[in-house]
Amino acid sequence: MNPYPLDPYWMVALKALLVVVGLLTAFAFMTLIERRLLARFQIRLGPNRVGPLGLFQPIADAIKSIFKEDLVVERADKVLFVLAPLIGVVFALLAFGAIPFGPPGSFFGYQPWVLNLDLGLLYLFAVSEMAIYGIFLAGWASGSKYSLLGSLRSSASLISYELGLGMALLSPVLLVGSLNLNDLVNWQKEHGWLILYAFPAFLLYAIAALAEAARTPFDLPEAEQELVGGYHTEYSSIKWALFQMTEYIHFITASALIPTLFLGGWTMPFLEVPYLWMFLKIAFFLFLFIWIRATWFRLRYDQLLRFGWGFLFPVALVWFLVTALVVALDLPRSYLLYLSLAAFLALLGAMMYSPKPARKGGGA
Amino acid sequence: MTLKALAQSLGITLKYLFSKPVTIPYPDAPVALKPRFHGRHVLTRHPNGLEKCIGCSLCAAACPAYAIYVEPAENDPENPVSAGERYAKVYEINMLRCIFCGLCEEACPTGAIVLGYDFEMADYEYSDLIYGKEDMLVDVVGTKPQRREAKITGKPVKPGYVVPYVRPELEGFKAPTKGGKK
Numbered sequence: 037m038n039p040y041p042l043d044p045y046w047m048v049a050l051k052a053l054l055v056v057v058g059l060l061t062a063f064a065f066m067t068l069i070e071r072r073l074l075a076r077f078q079i080r081l082g083p084n085r086v087g088p089l090g091l092f093q094p095i096a097d098a099i100k101s102i103f104k105e106d107l108v109v110e111r112a113d114k115v116l117f118v119l120a121p122l123i124g125v126v127f128a129l130l131a132f133g134a135i136p137f138g139p140p141g142s143f144f145g146y147q148p149w150v151l152n153l154d155l156g157l158l159y160l161f162a163v164s165e166m167a168i169y170g171i172f173l174a175g176w177a178s179g180s181k182y183s184l185l186g187s188l189r190s191s192a193s194l195i196s197y198e199l200g201l202g203m204a205l206l207s208p209v210l211l212v213g214s215l216n217l218n219d220l221v222n223w224q225k226e227h228g229w230l231i232l233y234a235f236p237a238f239l240l241y242a243i244a245a246l247a248e249a250a251r252t253p254f255d256l257p258e259a260e261q262e263l264v265g266g267y268h269t270e271y272s273s274i275k276w277a278l279f280q281m282t283e284y285i286h287f288i289t290a291s292a293l294i295p296t297l298f299l300g301g302w303t304m305p306f307l308e309v310p311y312l313w314m315f316l317k318i319a320f321f322l323f324l325f326i327w328i329r330a331t332w333f334r335l336r337y338d339q340l341l342r343f344g345w346g347f348l349f350p351v352a353l354v355w356f357l358v359t360a361l362v363v364a365l366d367l368p369r370s371y372l373l374y375l376s377l378a379a380f381l382a383l384l385g386a387m388m389y390s391p392k393p394a395r396k397g398g399g400a
Numbered sequence: 401m402t403l404k405a406l407a408q409s410l411g412i413t414l415k416y417l418f419s420k421p422v423t424i425p426y427p428d429a430p431v432a433l434k435p436r437f438h439g440r441h442v443l444t445r446h447p448n449g450l451e452k453c454i455g456c457s458l459c460a461a462a463c464p465a466y467a468i469y470v471e472p473a474e475n476d477p478e479n480p481v482s483a484g485e486r487y488a489k490v491y492e493i494n495m496l497r498c499i500f501c502g503l504c505e506e507a508c509p510t511g512a513i514v515l516g517y518d519f520e521m522a523d524y525e526y527s528d529l530i531y532g533k534e535d536m537l538v539d540v541v542g543t544k545p546q547r548r549e550a551k552i553t554g555k556p557v558k559p560g561y562v563v564p565y566v567r568p569e570l571e572g573f574k575a576p577t578k579g580g581k582k
Contacts, residue, residue, distance in 0.1 A: 080421055
């Protein structure tokens with residue numbers, strides 16, 4: 037007995053189209069929103085010349101990137117060079133469909149998701165990890181050592197954070213006992229949001245998601261101020277735009293996945309309106325990530341890897357083991373609530389505790 | 401670097417998010433200039449309407465860029481143009497050469513030439529950047545391209561600046577003022 041009714045195929049196709057079009061539109065306008073917000077964070081105005089409030093800026097950008105000269109480098113592997121950005125963007129688009137936006141039947145009588153897989157979470161990760169192929173092939177096919185180095189940097193950091201990311205996700209999955217995203221949301225509707233049960237996992241996941249989307253503290257793949265371009269040095273025109281698109285879609289997917297996994301998805305303890313809360317939660321995380329980009333610095337490459345392997349991964353592992361212990365011994369789940377609270381208090385304490393930075397060596 | 405500092409920094413940027421941008425959207429909004437801005441030159445007049453310039457060419461001598469050309473002529477005693485014996489029949493400044501240093505203003509014995517505020521002088525022809533008396537006397541509003549455009553569109557010249565007050569040396573010069581004292 038499947039609690040989630042299936043849609044006819046034409047409806048699935050229609051919804052898939054809707055998701056693709058929606059994501060591409062969202063990408064276009066997220067570039068504008070991000071630029072405007074960053075500008076306001078820096079007390080500037082941001083792009084406001086094209087159309088009212090600069091609303092046509094994405095269209096102008098699209099026209100520009102399509103009509104720019106599309107170079108294929110002489111020494112590039114022609115097929116892979118063209119294929120790499122497509123791989124990236126296709127797999128980025130595939131991931132979003134599994135995220136539920138409302139209760140069953142709330143999309144004009146159909147289901148508010150494209151895919152409902154029992155291994156939804158696993159599918160999501162399998163698919164979004166394919167983006168690394170796009171990045172790596174792009175660097176390799178460019179026939180340039182700098183692109184290759186850039187792609188190695190990107191893939192190394194993405195793979196490092198993938199471990200922490202997956203490990204952080206294991207604890208909610210263990211608690212709910214399902215990889216189905218709908219089950220995860222429904223469990224949270226019954227028992228309360230997973231952030232209460234797995235606060236450390238939420239925090240680690242949010243950090244790792246920043247790294248996965250190559251956002252600011254971890255945006256080394258294309259550290260704008262330091263590098264020419266990283267893995268897409270040799271790319272221009274629409275192919276370059278496709279890489280940007282991939283990155284933004286990962287960013288949007290991450291912002292949609294965090295609420296789904298930890299903040300109750302489309303549910304809300306009060307005032308249940310389908311879609312509204314989901315969109316608000318997505319918007320909140322998008323804003324948060326832009327805010328972080330406007331504020332924080334970029335980690336150095338060794339710091340990035342050390343943070344991933346030396347902090348993120350072990351802490352996620354410990355929290356996973358704690359959750360596993362609670363589940364295995366069938367202890368009351370409220371233990372996890374207390375432990376989460378303790379972790380939250382520890383974080384607050386760490387924020388209050390600010391020692392004078394120790395000066396090492398004779399640095400000025 | 402501590403967590404506290406990271407959290408505080410988020411607070412700082414959030415505060416800036418809600419503060420007014422410092423950007424001046426220039427062609428849409430005027431630039432606020434200082435009263436002593438060095439812009440297009442103004443040839444001032446005495447209160448009785450006579451030109452202050454006596455055609456002495458001291459400005460041309462002082463000009464480090466050799467941008468000024470003065471051709472003096474004797475005043476008609478019945479109908480004088482300037483307050484002195486002679487007046488400037490031709491007074492030209494090549495705005496492409498001028499470096500807006502203000503030495504002409506310092507050299508002028510009668511305070512006839514004063515640097516004003518107009519700066520939007522970009523034009524298409526070299527010859528249009530040589531400003532004559534008819535482009536610089538106090539009653540003239542705007543620069544050559546601005547006045548040309550005003551003539552075509554029929555709208556008044558719209559200067560791209562505001563000043564807190566017009567400095568007294570620019571006797572009789574009208575400039576859009578806003579804020580500031582006096």
